[in-house]
Amino acid sequence: MTFTELFFDLVYVFAVTQLSHLLLSNLTWAGALQTAMLLVAVWWAWQYTTWFTNFFHPDRRPVRLVLFGVMLAGLVMAAMLPNAFGEHGADRGLAFAVAYAVIQVGRTGAAVYFFRGMPVQHANFIRILFWNALAASVWIVGGFAHGNARYALWLVAIVLDLAGPPLLFPTPILGRSRTAEWDISGTHFAERCQLFLIIALGESILVTGATFSALPFTWDRLAALVIAFGGAVAFWWVYFDRNAELGSAVISHSTDPGALGRNAFTYFHLPIVAGVIVSAVGDELVIAHPAGHPTWPAIATILGGAALFLGGHALYKWALSRRVSRTRLVACGVLVALVPAGPYLPPILLTALATAIVAAVAVRDKLTVSGFGGAPGS
DSSP, rough: OEEEEEEHHHHHHHHHHHHHHHHHHHOOOHHHHHHHHHHHHHHHHHHHHHHHHHHHOTTSHHHHHHHHHHHHHHHHHHGGGGGSSSSSHHHHHHHHHHHHHHHHHHHHHHHHHHHHTTHHHHHHHHHHHHHHHHHHHHHHHHHHOOHHHHHHHHHHHHHHHHHHHHHHHOOOBOOOOOOOOOOHHHHHHHHHHHHHHHHHHHHHHHHHHHHHHSSSHHHHHHHHHHHHHHHHHHHHHHHTTTHHHHHHHHHHHHHHHHHHOOEEEEEHHHHHHHHHHHHHHHHHHHHHOOSSOOOHHHHHHHHHHHHHHHHHHHHHHHHHHHHHHOOHHHHHHHHHGGGGGGGGGEEEEHHHHHHHHHHHHHHHHHHHHHHHSOTTTO
């Protein structure tokens, strides 16, 4: 990992914060859908750039210039996030779509040029460029639309974006790619995805700290801050204590690192990141109102964020080992079972229970690794 990549990631610190604030400001089904759709675009822009820097060293001057251009377009894209579906006319949504299109098409077009002397990789990135341009055109058309038409068009664009890698980018004349052609550095790829999770966790801590600082001091609010921090630590422990190192080792020794990078990291990290962002919104709601009866949006973010994280991590572990993590599935089941009791519990207690469940998964992992029990797949 290079300083150029770390500098590039600063834009995505801003983007994750924007997504968190978007969901917090619109805790409805429509707000959840908007946040989910925009998160896919943000994640996809970052992920494709991670693949790009896996093929081209970020400290080469031409590559660095491409990254700075992508970074600027990413800043515009992130700035437009709160009103991409808003009431300020089509301009903000169109600006978001154009910025996203510039990132996807511009960066992949640069890869096509850089690989002009290597027929296999050149053809591979032409296929990717075809799919990027196809999805980008639908994003831009959606930017001109209003209301439900924008939702519909952008959902089509997301389907096109998500369908390309599993379909191996079928393209007229050139046919499909092969995952063997996606010869990535597994260690670098894993480290980049791990860093993005750190970005999401950092945003969670930033949100809870800023919320606590802006409100009048009370002891129950301080307790809520402590529990929210404990939740972030529990997320970190589940992901990083051993599993992150395992993921790096598995992909670096894989006979098909491209396929594993696509499944375990590109797709299955998305719900993990989403879970952290949703939980950060729940933490902010709990710190603002630690006592009383939680609203349904608060219940959904507190329990749903933890379930998303653990469910995504179960998929990630399955992709690495082809074993189902029963511990994570049971924990998700317990979180779902708590939903009916949610309205009768103070928010601070509900978030404490969610934190305890995630922490229990981390403890179970530790005991299994230490030899104190646990069958394969636990």
